[in-house]
Amino acid sequence: MKINYEQTIENFSEEFHLSKKETEKGKDYIPGGFSRRTFAYGPHAIFVDKGDAQYIYTIEGKRLLDLNNNFSTNVLGHNHPLVMEAIQKIIPNGFSFGNPTDYELDLAKQICERVNSIDQVKFFCSASEACLSSIRIARGYTGKKKIAKFEGGYHGFTDDLAVSAHPNPSAFPGPDFNPKAMPDSDGIPSYKTDNVVVLVQNDFAACEKILRNNADEIACLIMELQSCAGGIVELEKEFVRKIRALTEELGILLIVDETITLRAAYGGLQSVYQVKPDMTVLGKMIGGGLPIGAVGGSRKVFRVLEDNQVMLSGTHHGHPLACAAGSACLKAMDADAYVRLNTMAKKIKTELNSWAQEFKYPFIVFGLFSVFGYAFTKEFGQAITTHRDYWNKIDEDSMNIYALEMATRGYFPVHRGQVGLTLPMTDEDVDGYIETTKDIIRLIYSED
Numbered sequence: 001m002k003i004n005y006e007q008t009i010e011n012f013s014e015e016f017h018l019s020k021k022e023t024e025k026g027k028d029y030i031p032g033g034f035s036r037r038t039f040a041y042g043p044h045a046i047f048v049d050k051g052d053a054q055y056i057y058t059i060e061g062k063r064l065l066d067l068n069n070n071f072s073t074n075v076l077g078h079n080h081p082l083v084m085e086a087i088q089k090i091i092p093n094g095f096s097f098g099n100p101t102d103y104e105l106d107l108a109k110q111i112c113e114r115v116n117s118i119d120q121v122k123f124f125c126s127a128s129e130a131c132l133s134s135i136r137i138a139r140g141y142t143g144k145k146k147i148a149k150f151e152g153g154y155h156g157f158t159d160d161l162a163v164s165a166h167p168n169p170s171a172f173p174g175p176d177f178n179p180k181a182m183p184d185s186d187g188i189p190s191y192k193t194d195n196v197v198v199l200v201q202n203d204f205a206a207c208e209k210i211l212r213n214n215a216d217e218i219a220c221l222i223m224e225l226q227s228c229a230g231g232i233v234e235l236e237k238e239f240v241r242k243i244r245a246l247t248e249e250l251g252i253l254l255i256v257d258e259t260i261t262l263r264a265a266y267g268g269l270q271s272v273y274q275v276k277p278d279m280t281v282l283g284k285m286i287g288g289g290l291p292i293g294a295v296g297g298s299r300k301v302f303r304v305l306e307d308n309q310v311m312l313s314g315t316h317h318g319h320p321l322a323c324a325a326g327s328a329c330l331k332a333m334d335a336d337a338y339v340r341l342n343t344m345a346k347k348i349k350t351e352l353n354s355w356a357q358e359f360k361y362p363f364i365v366f367g368l369f370s371v372f373g374y375a376f377t378k379e380f381g382q383a384i385t386t387h388r389d390y391w392n393k394i395d396e397d398s399m400n401i402y403a404l405e406m407a408t409r410g411y412f413p414v415h416r417g418q419v420g421l422t423l424p425m426t427d428e429d430v431d432g433y434i435e436t437t438k439d440i441i442r443l444i445y446s447e448d
Contacts, residue, residue, distance in 0.1 A: 001446065003401060003405065005397055005400055008405050011408050013044070016046050019045060022045075023045050038071070040415075056412065067411055069420045069422050073285060074285075075285045076422065077425075080328075080332060087290075087325055096319075103327065104318035106324075108121045111296060115271075116267055116270075117276045117296070119302070124292070125316050130281045130294055132156065137295065137304060142252075144218060145219060147160070148197040148198075148222070149163065149221070149222050150200070150227065152227050152388075152390075159187075160196075163198070164182050169388075174198075176388060179200060181197070197214050211252065215250040215251070221247055223257065224260075225261055225269045225270065232417065233385065241273075253301065255278065256275070257280075257281040259284055261369070263371065264370070264371075266333075266338055268280065279297040279298075280295070281294070287325060344370065348372070349366070352365045355438060356441070360380050362381075377393045400415075403415040406436065
């Protein structure tokens with residue numbers, strides 16, 4: 001029997017009835033009921049009681065396969081023994097100091113040894129903070145003030161970077177070949193957006209023209225090799241190669257944001273693309289589930305930090321708990337771990353795409369690694385290659401029905417069309433996800 005959005009909403013709120021009550025209760029004290037607006041899942045959030053390995057358990061007692069993993073952070077799942085041991089070792093000895101600790105040095109050493117482009121690394125409290133700091137470093141190093149970024153690229157919520165990650169198509173964001181810088185929120189001054197040059201994913205001719213016309217003012221280009229929070233879009237390897245060559249020619253620093261994509265390969269997604277940026281932003285998995293961010297870069301660029309030309313220092317930078325947990329996480333993420341995660345992702349992508357192709361369903365799975373996207377398109381055969389494809393090609397009703405129905409059936413993806421796998425997931429988990437997805441697609445397109 002065909003399912004519709006209204007029935008799916010009703011089923012969802014019945015299944016997660018306590019979460020609905022907690023959301024309403026929270027509104028008395030927190031705007032919207034909870035601090036992180038991305039927790040909203042359809043009509044309300046799903047409140048969690050605990051997590052264990054690949055699962056979360058809601059306050060209703062329902063077990064969900066965690067395909068969100070805190071928006072890709074928990075690559076090892078929940079309560080991994082190495083991470084738990086690292087945290088528990090620190091707590092009795094104190095965990096908040098005005099002094100450096102060896103935990104910071106250990107994590108820094110691991111990062112520098114893994115990522116070929118990183119000679120040195122500096123820690124922050126979040127990837128949003130790290131992205132903003134990378135911009136300051138680039139401005140200090142080049143003496144230029146403008147930054148370039150891609151439409152649909154998300155690099156945190158700060159005023160300098162919350163620009164054109166989620167532009168509203170009804171607000172006239174410029175032509176496809178020359179996007180206009182649009183604030184992602186009220187409260188962002190116009191002088192911030194005036195300093196942002198917006199580029200088009202996978203259109204080198206358009207990007208080249210924009211960058212050449214603004215080269216004398218652009219300090220850096222910050223980019224994801226696969227955009228995530230702004231909507232999954234894979235950049236073409238040849239496009240990235242040309243962009244890197246152009247930034248070097250024009251004296252524009254290249255910053256690759258690997259907040260999410262470090263989990264793509266042992267040396268990050270940049271190792272797959274064989275691109276060497278001037279700086280790399282890190283976060284999420286490098287904290288083992290605790291808050292952290294980092295900027296890594298070449299000694300040449302980081303000289304501005306060494307000489308205190310650019311000042312960046314905060315109370316909890318290099319926090320021992322986050323660094324110890326992150327160090328444990330990276331040790332667990334050896335070469336075999338990446339192979340396992342990406343093999344599971346490839347199976348899901350291959351099986352669902354071949355099945356949808358066979359039965360002519362307008363559904364696709366896409367992405368380069370264990371964080372990947374799914375989409376219900378308006379027409380069979382459509383693909384997502386730029387951010388604006390999300391405006392023009394996506395069947396929003398089907399996307400919403402699918403996400404809500406998956407949660408009701410025991411699977412918790414990112415509602416906006418994103419899935420993240422974790423290391424403890426089993427073949428049975430993957431098969432269950434594939435078969436449940438097929439069943440929901442059949443119901444969405446049922447004629448009955």
